[in-house]
Amino acid sequence: MTRLEDTHIENRQRVQPNHANNYGTVHGGNVMKWMDEIGAMSAMRLAGETCVTANIDEMDFIRPVPVGDTVLVESYVYDTGRTSVKVRLRASREEPRTGERERTTESRFVFVAIGDDGTPVEVPDLQVETDEERRLQQEALDAAGE
Template sequence: MASVSDTYIENRERIQPDDVNNYGTAHGGNIVKWMDEIGAMSAMRHAETTCVTARINELHFERPVPEGEICVIESYVFRAGRSSIDVRLRAYREEPRTAEREQTTDSYFVFVAVDEEMQPTAVPELTVESDRCERLQRDALDGLE
């Protein structure tokens, strides 16, 4: 049984020329793709099986990520249902030389655990074992309100 902290993943992508739009900033579609991939990893870490994207709740692009900077994706499971898994996702722009960070994107994704026939399958209960788990879960739930 996974805890909230067990599902926490942070990944980085350096924004390269092939990743940008006409304005020299990361394509929103690339950021969504990276969020979806990392979110699925968090969901699978909890479910211990394949998970597929079922829904993307509101997606807020607050500021761009310029070419040459790093896009940091933060992901963790904050709630689990029978076969569904709710994942909090945030993206940040990070200056590679100073590690100065600023949030750029915020969203909640819902994944569904599936078996070999791609049919929904039950997931274990999510545990909240530490102060860190409680803070992460509370932060995600507060953001939904």
């Protein structure tokens, strides 16, 4: 069985002009795409199978990210169903020269594990063992209103 910490992934994307909207900040669709890709990787670490997006819950854009800054996406699995994997995702603006960070986006995605034939397959239970894992899981459950 997979532990919560084993599903934790961080990835960075430098915001380039081709990622920007008319205001010189990252287009929300790009942030959503990056979150979807990293979230699927967290889900696949737990499931051991390909995972596809089934639901996106409240994509909250808190502040913009200007061209030249970095978007840091963090994800981890916080709960499972029979074939589904719930992933918490957070994005932050990161100034590449100083490392200064501000939270910009939060969401929870649900992925479904699928087998080679494209049909849903069962996923293992998530193991939550340490105080830090319990804290992260509870934060995600609270944010989801569960």
